[in-house]
Amino acid sequence: MKNLLGEDISEEKYFESKNDISKRETLKDKFRKQYGFKEGFYCKDCDFFGSYTQQRTWFKCQMFGLSHSSATDIRKSDVACKLYQSTQDSQKTKV
8 A cells, every 4th residue: 555655655655644644533444343344245235224315415324323423424435344244145055
């Protein structure tokens, strides 16, 4: 990984510098530390994924929490957490 100046930097150093800048950990950061990532899967395909529309669309995860706060918004393209569950995947394996 390279920084803005093109210098090589480790991922650990990158996250340390990110924490130095923001000085606080977001709810999403805490959730990701707790439940990690499930590579190759995305939130949009998970059974816990939901969208809510009222003049605009918000994407939420039932496991992360449903609130009116933007702090619990997720992206469809986020890499799924280890709580990922999909009935489509289980139906494909049964066939």
